[in-house]
Amino acid sequence: MSVMNTVASSPAPDRALDFVPKSRWTVLRRLVSQPKGIVGLTLVVLYLLLAIFGPALAPQDAFRQNFAQTLQRPSAAHWFGTDQLGRDVFSRILVGARATLGIGVGGVSFAFLIGVPLGVLAAWRRGWVEAVVMRAIDVMLSFPDIVFALAVVAILGASTQNVIIAVGVVSIPVFARTARAVTLSILAEPYIEGSISLGASPARVILRHVLPNISGMLMTLSTLLFASTLLSASGLGFLGLGTQPPHPEWGTMLGESRSYIRSHPYLATFPGLFLAVSALAFNLLGDALRTIYDPTSRRTARPARFLDLLRRKRAPAAPTAALLPPSPGAAVSVRGLRMAYHSQEGLLEVVRGVDLDIMPGRTLAVVGESGSGKSTLLRAIGTLANPQEVAVTAGTIEIGGESALGLAPEALRDLRRRKIGIVFQDAANALNPVLTVGQQLTEAVQTGSSLDAAAVRQRCIDLLGDVNISDPERRLDMYPHQFSGGMKQRIVIAIALAQDPDVLLADEPTSALDVTIQQQILVLLREMQRKRGMAILLVTHDLNLVARFADDVAVMYAGRLVESGHVATVLARTLHPYTQALRASAPGGAEGRGKRLLTIAGEPPMIGALPSGCAFRPRCQRSQNRSQCFAEEPAIRLVASRQVACCFAEEAC
């Protein structure tokens, strides 16, 4: 794969669930813009009014038996006729609305309250918790709903309360599965990582970010399940296992009409009609809601564009060089870091002995092709690597002199909050779409602080002002979708700076933006760095950006830093053949404009299947099958004021 291909195609991650922020009014507006939404909502409101006011509206006593007037056909006196005990069917339907809909609400709430926490827990904890929850759900789903509900009522006894439990139990698996699936999608969003990086506790992440985002989907599901719950409850009522006589409930009324269905069909028709229309109403409403919350508004990021290589002549400061002992004042110091992903084949090593220091006020860019291990390294430094996924098998990471490895979760959150800020590639995904910018900034400012509400708000306003967002007070109440891409990235930067971090980690911070906005964001980052003296670790594919923005560069290939040093030194004359190939394949970087862009021959090696000797050997123009390149992985040496891992680096001097 060529570097050019790699750089040019950096789409925003596909979002499984794109819950674009929808205020209640927006949801309502979109709901009533659909015919099925209008019909469903109107009917549901009518049914709810019926459940509330039905008993008061009933023209006659729904319980009074009148044996002189049994089984009367519909008439002006009895609109829906009378039943076998002479009771007015219309009145019984009105009174029964409350019990019928109450069972629906109760059943869905019961299922929601048990199923959703189970699903969220399974998605959050993964591992054995997820396995146990999912297997239990599989077992429940293997029984038909009505059989399961019958079994529950048979065990608990026939009563309204037990019908609620029975119809609720059968809906638990649906809630749990859906909650797990949508939570997994939300947890993959960068703003979750951002929140964790700010030191938020699991409970806070779930309450603040996960639940608001999945609530739309769950509301839709609840509405749809309401219809089936009503029907299941009525089925139980029909079998005589629901609300017990003389209390009216539509399913029970249907059951009671069984013996008269041929001679007096109206006894079944009216409660059946009310039931059928209620199921239809909730289905229509659920369907309309699903349209609103459906993840169809996916975005594709514009391909990254190239900037001209602008060489900066900066006076090299104290070297960032690898292989030196940890610099006492370093904001980040990594030594001998090795990391491996857990896989079925065992551990697959992707970071293979990395040493680096970043001094306060300086920017180190880590550059390399896709899959070279840049993000894994950045996440380890950001203390965001998930130990269940990837293990640190050797080495040390120090942030501001404090070890970032082997800490308890609480200490890790504290370190992250105090020292680290993170800016992700795609600002659109890095912000929670259902929270206002003010809420998200407040969370970032408030975590671990004792400021009162007014001071927090002022700090939020200052932060927005710092990142050059005009009219910050008004903007605090706006949602992310009301901002342009560049503005969103400014907000992400403001959030990352909320705790005054010593280190800012920026993973492709401008690749989703167009050239002018890229430039503005880079200028902003540099300005923030100058004001605050923080260190920046920039991960990028783009050598042009490195040349313009970074002080030091580390070129990563197959998990190792193969060439690193001051940007001016390294880019003035690249010594490693991989760095040379990267430069040749960067537009504007092929040793002068107007030259044909080259691609790097071959593919990066597969992790876990590195070639013998130098990992770059099969693609290297310089190697020419020299035995040294086959024999061993080249040691990192100091050559011409930079660290380089090539046995023949001097040939390029």
Ligand SMILES: Nc1ncnc2c1ncn2[C@@H]1O[C@H](COP(=O)(O)OP(=O)(O)OP(=O)(O)O)[C@@H](O)[C@H]1O
């Ligand atoms: N969760 C995972 N499980 C197993 N392997 C993984 C996992 N995440 C990443 N990898 C592998 O680790 C290697 C390094 O990935 P990483 O994302 O760190 O590279 P990168 O240089 O940042 O790439 P990109 O620029 O595309 O983000 C890749 O080969 C990748 O396939």
